[in-house]
Amino acid sequence: xxxxxxxxxxxxxxxxxxxxxxxxxWGVRQNQGLFVVEIYQRLSRPFEPEYTQAEIEENxxxxxxxxxxxxxxxxxxxxxxxxDYVKTxxxxxxxxxxxxxxxxxxxxxxxxxxxxxxxxxxxAIVSGTGGLVGRVIQVTxxxxxxxxxxxxxxxxxxxxxxxxxxxxxxGQAENRAVMEFFDKVPDVRAGDIVSTSSFSQLxxxxxxxxxxxxxxxxxxxAPEAVIELSAPISHLEWVMVFPNPKVVDSEVFSGN
Amino acid sequence: xxxxxxxxxxxxxxxxWAVVIGSVLxxxxxxxxxxxxxxxxxxxxxxxxxxxxxxxxxxxxxxGAIAGLALGLIQDGMTSAHPTxxxxxxxxxxxxxxxxxxxxxxxxxxxxxxxxxxxxxVTETITAIQFSWQGIGSNTLGAYPTLGEIWVYHQRIAxxxxxxxxxxxxxxxxxxxxxxxxxxxxxSA
Numbered sequence: 001x002x003x004x005x006x007x008x009x010x011x012x013x014x015x016x017x018x019x020x021x022x023x024x025x026w027g028v029r030q031n032q033g034l035f036v037v038e039i040y041q042r043l044s045r046p047f048e049p050e051y052t053q054a055e056i057e058e059n060x061x062x063x064x065x066x067x068x069x070x071x072x073x074x075x076x077x078x079x080x081x082x083x084d085y086v087k088t089x090x091x092x093x094x095x096x097x098x099x100x101x102x103x104x105x106x107x108x109x110x111x112x113x114x115x116x117x118x119x120x121x122x123x124a125i126v127s128g129t130g131g132l133v134g135r136v137i138q139v140t141x142x143x144x145x146x147x148x149x150x151x152x153x154x155x156x157x158x159x160x161x162x163x164x165x166x167x168x169x170x171g172q173a174e175n176r177a178v179m180e181f182f183d184k185v186p187d188v189r190a191g192d193i194v195s196t197s198s199f200s201q202l203x204x205x206x207x208x209x210x211x212x213x214x215x216x217x218x219x220x221x222a223p224e225a226v227i228e229l230s231a232p233i234s235h236l237e238w239v240m241v242f243p244n245p246k247v248v249d250s251e252v253f254s255g256n
Numbered sequence: 257x258x259x260x261x262x263x264x265x266x267x268x269x270x271x272x273w274a275v276v277i278g279s280v281l282x283x284x285x286x287x288x289x290x291x292x293x294x295x296x297x298x299x300x301x302x303x304x305x306x307x308x309x310x311x312x313x314x315x316x317x318x319x320g321a322i323a324g325l326a327l328g329l330i331q332d333g334m335t336s337a338h339p340t341x342x343x344x345x346x347x348x349x350x351x352x353x354x355x356x357x358x359x360x361x362x363x364x365x366x367x368x369x370x371x372x373x374x375x376x377x378v379t380e381t382i383t384a385i386q387f388s389w390q391g392i393g394s395n396t397l398g399a400y401p402t403l404g405e406i407w408v409y410h411q412r413i414a415x416x417x418x419x420x421x422x423x424x425x426x427x428x429x430x431x432x433x434x435x436x437x438x439x440x441x442x443x444s445a
Contacts, residue, residue, distance in 0.1 A: 018322055025326035033333035036284045043285060100288025103334040104341065105299045105413045106383055111288055152405060172405070174298060234298060 033103075034140045041099060041113050041143045048097040048113060049237045056095050056129070056238045063130045067208040067230065070193050071161045075206060078164070093240040094118055096126075099143070108151035108171060110134075112239060115142045123202070125242045131208040131230040132156075132196065133239055144241070149209070150175060150233045157200030158209055158227075163187035166197050167222075169209065175229045177210065180222040188215055194227050204245055268439055275435055283307045283428065284330065294424070296416040301424040304331055305379055308345050309372050310429040312352035314436070320349030339386030344379035351375065368429045369422040376418035384410035 028035060096118075100111035114120055116139045124136040126146050134148040147154050150171035158169045158179055165188060167181040179194065192212040198205040210229040217223045283303040294300050304327045312320030328342030335341075352371055387406050 021322065021326050022329075025329035029329040029333035029337065031333065033284075033330065036281070036330070036334060037288075039281070040285050040288060044289075101290050101300075103284075103287040103331060105302070105380070105417055106387070106409075107335050109335065152409075 032138050032140070032145075037100075037111060037140055037143045037145075040111070044099045045113070048099065051238055053095045056240065060127070060129045060240065063230075064208055067131065067161075067193050067195070067211075071195050071206060071208060074161050074164065093127075093242045094120060096120075096144070096239055096241050098236045098239060108148040108154070108233075109137075110146050110148060110236060110239075112144050112146060112241070113142065114241065115139050115144050117141050120144050120241050121243065123244045125203060125207070125244050126239050127207065127242065128231040128233075128236050128239045130232065131210060132203065133231050133233065133236065135202055135244070136241065146239070148233055150177060150229060156203060156209065157197045158194050159197035159205075160186070160188050160212070161193040161195050163192075166199060167225075168199075169194070169227060172226075175231075175233045176213075177227045177229060179212075179225045179227050181225070182222070184223070185217070186223055188212060188223075188225055190214055202244075272435075272439055275432075279428070279432055280307060280327065280330075284334070287331075287334065294420065296420055297412055299413055299416040299420065301420040302376055302379070302417050303421075303424075303428065304328075304341075304345065305348055305375055306372055306421055306425045306428045307432075308349045309352050309368065309375055309425070310432050312349045313355075313368065313371070313429075314433075315353055317350050317353040320353035321346050322349075324349030339383060339390060341383070343386070344382040347382060348375040348379050351378065364433070365426050365430075368425050372425040373418045373422040376421045377414050380410060380414040380417055384414075 094114055096112040096114035098110050099113040102109040112126070120136060120139055122136055122139055124144075126133045126135060132149055134146045134151075134154065136144045137147045138145040148171065149156055149169070152171050154171050156169045157166070159166050163186070165181060165183055165186040167179045167183075167186070169177045169179045171177050181188070190212050194209045194212060196203045196205055196207045196209060208230060210227045210231075213226045213228045215223070215225045283306070286303050287300075290298075290300055308320070308323050308327055311323045324346035325342055328340065328345040331341040331345070352375060355371065384406055388403055
C-alpha cells in the first residue's frame, strides 16, 4: 500500500496526463478527426477559389459534351430494347470547393468544404470538370472526405462506350487507372471512351470516367488497358456532389 | 505580465501545454494542404513525423512512444485506420529517442534533417509492409493494390516524403526546441 502511495505521489500527475493524452487522441480518431477538419474548414474559407456555381456547371458541361455524346449514342441503341431506363445523373448537384488533399501519402483523398448541413451523405457521387472524381466516404457538419477513383483501393465497374465490353478499373495514383477486362479478347483500342457500367455497385451507370491510353491484350490473367482519367484529379478546385441512387441498396460503405 | 505568469510553476506548465497542443494542431492543419514548394510528385512533407522527431530527440523512449501513439491515432482519424499510422509513428518516436543524439552529433539542424530523413523512410516502409500484409491476408481479388504496385509506389513516396520532410523539419524543430530549452524541460510527460 505504501509503495503504491509513493509511486502515486511521484508519478500520479504524469500517469494522469498520459491517460488524458491517449484518451484525447483516441477521441479524435473515433470521431474521424471531426474537430480538426472543422477548424481547417473555417481557416481555409478565405482562400477558397472563387467561381460561381454557374461557371462550374458551364465548364463541366462543355468539357463533358464530347464524351457524353459518344456514351449516349451507344446507350441509345441499347435503350431501344430496354424499358426500365434510369436517368444516369440526378439534376440537382451541390457545388463544393476542394479545401484539402489527403492527410498522408498513401491515400488519394480530398476534403471538400460542404458537409451534412448542406445535404451531402456518405456514398454521394463526386464529379469534377470532365468526369467522375470519386465518392464521399465520410461527412462532418461542414466538410466531407472523398475517396478519389485514382486511389488503388477504389474499384469501379466500367465499360468501353463503343463496344460495351465490361471490366473493372483500379486507380494508379495521379490521373491514371488500369482497367481489367472480363473478356479474354475485348474489342478495345486507344482513344476509346470509358464510362461506369451497370455492374458497378457504388456508382450509377453511364458516368464518363476517361479514355483508353494504351492496351495490353497479352496481360495475364486478364487483358488490361491503361486509362487516362478525364477529370484533372491532381488539381481539382471545385467539384459537384450528386446524391447516389445506389446508396440505398448497398451496404459496402465501411469507408476504409 | 507574461513574465510573472511564467514565473509561477503552474503558469509555465499551462503555457508549455498550450505550446505543445498548439503546435500539434498547427501541424494537423497544414497536413491536408499542398502549397507550392511543399509538394514533390504529389507528396507533401510528413508534418506529424517531424513533430514526433522534434519531440523525441531530447526525451525518453517512453515519451517518444506516447507522442507517436497519440499523433498516430489522430492521423488515423484524418485518413483511414487501416493500415494504422500508430505503429509507424511509435517506431519513429522510440528510435529517435534511442538515438541519443547529443552524444554523437553536435550540429543541430543538419542532424535533425538527417534523422527526419531516416525516419521518413522507416515510417513509409512500415506502412508499405502493412499494406502488403493486408493484401496477402485478404482473398478478395484486386480489392487491394498488388505487391508490385505497393512497392513501386513506396519507393516514390518514401523518397519524396523523406526529402521534403527533412527540408521542412527545421521549421517545426527550431521554434519548439527554442521553447523547450528556455523552460528547461520541466517535469511533465
